[in-house]
Amino acid sequence: MKRIFYLLLVLLWVACENDDSFSTSTGLRLSFSVDTLQMDTIFSRTPSSTYAFWVHNHNDDGIRISTVKLKRGNQSGYRVNVDGVYLDNSNGSQTNNVEIRRKDSLLVFVELTAPETRQKEPLLVEDDLLFALESGAEQKVCLRAWAWDAQRLYDMQIKKDTVIETGVPLIVYGTLQVDKGVKLTIKNTDLYFHDGAGMNVDGQLETDHVTMRGDRLDDMFDYLPYDRVSNQWEGVRFSESSTGNVLKYTEIRNADEALVCDSSKLDLSVYRLEMDHCIIHNSNSTGVKIVNSYASLNYCQLTNAGGDCLAVYGGEVNVNYCTIAQFYPFSADRGAALFFSNRGTTASANPLKITCIGSIMTGYEDDVVMGDDMSEGTEFDYHFANCLLRTPAVDDAERFTNIIWEKPDDEVQGKLHFVKIDEDNLDYDFHLDEKSTAKGMGCY
Numbered sequence: 447m448k449r450i451f452y453l454l455l456v457l458l459w460v461a462c463e464n465d466d467s468f469s470t471s472t473g474l475r476l477s478f479s480v481d482t483l484q485m486d487t488i489f490s491r492t493p494s495s496t497y498a499f500w501v502h503n504h505n506d507d508g509i510r511i512s513t514v515k516l517k518r519g520n521q522s523g524y525r526v527n528v529d530g531v532y533l534d535n536s537n538g539s540q541t542n543n544v545e546i547r548r549k550d551s552l553l554v555f556v557e558l559t560a561p562e563t564r565q566k567e568p569l570l571v572e573d574d575l576l577f578a579l580e581s582g583a584e585q586k587v588c589l590r591a592w593a594w595d596a597q598r599l600y601d602m603q604i605k606k607d608t609v610i611e612t613g614v615p616l617i618v619y620g621t622l623q624v625d626k627g628v629k630l631t632i633k634n635t636d637l638y639f640h641d642g643a644g645m646n647v648d649g650q651l652e653t654d655h656v657t658m659r660g661d662r663l664d665d666m667f668d669y670l671p672y673d674r675v676s677n678q679w680e681g682v683r684f685s686e687s688s689t690g691n692v693l694k695y696t697e698i699r700n701a702d703e704a705l706v707c708d709s710s711k712l713d714l715s716v717y718r719l720e721m722d723h724c725i726i727h728n729s730n731s732t733g734v735k736i737v738n739s740y741a742s743l744n745y746c747q748l749t750n751a752g753g754d755c756l757a758v759y760g761g762e763v764n765v766n767y768c769t770i771a772q773f774y775p776f777s778a779d780r781g782a783a784l785f786f787s788n789r790g791t792t793a794s795a796n797p798l799k800i801t802c803i804g805s806i807m808t809g810y811e812d813d814v815v816m817g818d819d820m821s822e823g824t825e826f827d828y829h830f831a832n833c834l835l836r837t838p839a840v841d842d843a844e845r846f847t848n849i850i851w852e853k854p855d856d857e858v859q860g861k862l863h864f865v866k867i868d869e870d871n872l873d874y875d876f877h878l879d880e881k882s883t884a885k886g887m888g889c890y
Contacts, residue, residue, distance in 0.1 A: 468545070469507035470581045476509060476546070477502040478587050483556055485591035486664040487568055489617060489638075492596075494558045495664045499587065501554060501577075503546040510580040515540030517586075522573040524589055527555040560593030566614060568592040594663075596638070604630045604649070611635060617661050618679075624649045626687045632656050639701075644680025647688045653696045658682070660700050674872040676752065676776065677702050677730035686710035689718045697725040703753075704729040709737040709790060712761055712797075721746050723889070727874070728774075732757050732781070738796040743768055745889040747876055750774040754781035754816075760788055760796020765805055769876050769888035772809030773861060775869050783807040783836070787818035788826040795821035800828045806888040808836040808863060812854050834884040836860070850883060858883050 479500040488494045503509050514528050519539045526533045529552040531541040546552055554575070563569035571593045577585045597612055601620035610616070611633040618639045624630045628649035638661035645651075645658075660678025665671050672678065681701035684691055686708050698704045704726050707719045718739040725747045726733045732753035734743075738760040746768045748755040755770050763786075772783040784807050788798040807815050815837040819826040831847040836859070839851040852859050861867035863882040866875035877890045 467507050468510050468580070469505070470510075471507075472581045472583055474505050474507065474509055474579075474581065475583065476511075476577060476579070476585055477504055478585075480587065482588040482590055485556075485558060485589070487592040487594055488558060488560060488663060489596045489615070489661070490560050490562045490593045492559070492617075494591065497556045499554055499556075500551050501546065502551040503548060506548050508545060508547045508550075511544040511546070511577050512580050513540055513542050513576070513578040514544055515576050515578075517574040517576055522571060522589075523558050523560045523593075524571075524573050525557045525559070526575060529553065554587075556589060558589075558591050558593075560591065563593050563595050565595065568594040604628055607631075609633070618643045618645070621646055624651060624688075639679035641678065642680065644701075645682045646685065647683065647691065648685045649688060650690045651682075651684070651688075652692045654694045656693075656696045658696070658698045658701075669871055673700060674728070676700050676728045676750075676774075681705060681729070684708060684719065689713070690716055691718065692720045692722075693724050694722045695724070696721075697727070699725065699727040701729050703731040703735065704751075705734045706732070707734075707736045707739045707741060709759075709794075709796070710739065712738055712740060714740050714762060716740070717742055720744075725749075726755075728872075729753070730776075735759070735791075736761060736763055737791055739763075742766070747771075747889050748783075749874065749876055752777050752780055754785040755783050756785070757781070758784075758786040758798065758800055759790050760798045762799045763801075765800070765802040767804040767887070767889055768802075768806070769890065770805060770807045771864070771876060772811070772814050773867055773869075773874070775872060780810070782811075782816040783809050783814035785816045785818070786828060787820055788824045789818070789820040795824040797825035798827060799825065802828075802830045802833055804832045804887050805830075806834045806863070806884050808834065808852055808860055810860065811836075813837045832887065834863075834887055856883075 516539045528541050533539045560571045571591050573589045574586045596615040596617050598617045603623045605625050607629045609631045616637045622645040624647040626648040631652045633654045636657045640661050662672035678700040681704045683706045719741040721743045723745045727749045729751040733748045733751040733755040735757045740762050742764045744766045748770045750773055755772050770783040774780040786800050790796045815835050829845050834850040836852040858881055865877045865879050
């Protein structure tokens with residue numbers, strides 16, 4: 447009997463030790479991991495990523511929170527989960543009687559689906575998450591984000607000549623299809639492609655001051671925006687029926703295979719693809735692939751691809767004053783800066799003529815300029831003039847004129863030519879550094 451009595455005393459003592467006391471002292475306060483939860487810019491009517499912050503009780507007594515609520519209720523578009531309780535209309539966008547024991551904490555999750563702002567520029571969306579303590583004290587965490595109105599295109603098919611110049615972002619879902627015999631003109635517009643989305647051109651495409659990229663505006667990590675990560679969307683493909691395509695001051699970034707010009711019957715009377723002052727950057731696969739086509743690239747930046755930055759499979763291609771730099775960070779099996787061949791992407795043979803003038807071709811590897819003569823008896827014609835080439839020197843004055851042959855042990859070589867090659871943060875600026883030996887070459 448005595449043993450049972452002593453056992454009960456021990457159990458009562460342990461229970462008392464584990465039972466926190468809760469204080470209503472006005473001097474006690476909660477601590478927050480952030481005073482203001484700053485979210486990324488989001489598109490209106492598109493759910494944000496989930497953000498989180500901690501609520502800490504560093505005091506020696508427990509604290510009861512009488513009410514946690516959104517100041518604006520359900521008017522701002524914020525959604526909050528406090529310690530597993532979702533604040534919604536059914537509970538007045540609040541939760542009551544939340545306890546935080548001494549030296550303990552709880553986690554708060556926040557999301558936002560902002561209503562349309564009816565403004566062309568991003569608009570600030572604010573709310574406060576209010577914490578009313580049992581003591582009567584009040585604390586808050588500010589919630590802030592920028593909402594941006596956009597027009598959405600779902601599997602849009604262009605069936606007649608069309609001009610797009612909206613002044614607001616376009617979000618593309620599925621495939622933006624340009625039918626055969628139809629011309630799509632896009633000016634002064636940014637297109638944001640959702641995961642798996644892309645553009646297929648059977649007709650003709652003209653762009654001027656256009657950006658094409660993925661639709662993620664948030665960050666993968668604190669230091670890394672999704673806009674610096676490849677493979678966010680599919681890319682642009684010109685089918686064999688497409689011709690007369692002109693891209694000016696157009697940037698295509700973070701796609702899978704950014705730009706593909708499919709094989710067709712070679713016609714030297716009109717360019718199938720003409721690119722002027724364009725940027726093709728950070729592609730998961732090939733940057734620009736041209737197959738048996740008449741094409742011209744002038745003052746373009748083709749940089750960082752999992753495959754080749756520029757791949758030419760036959761046809762006639764002119765490359766003038768371009769910067770082609772292969773510093774793709776995600777794979778050691780990255781392709782070349784330039785690959786050219788007289789074979790097709792299948793078993794076919796395609797006569798090749800490629801001319802490169804005033805261009806820079808460099809990268810990580812010792813040799814980033816690759817020629818492949820695979821079809822005996824098929825034309826394989828190439829000429830480089832006034833270029834910087836990171837490839838072993840060739841004694842061939844007929845094909846190579848006034849060339850800077852870059853070597854890995856040169857004082858200025860590879861990424862040292864450029865203003866910024868930041869592999870840690872995937873941040874790049876391919877303007878020439880003042881110490882570069884390639885002045886007068888490339889697109890800048």
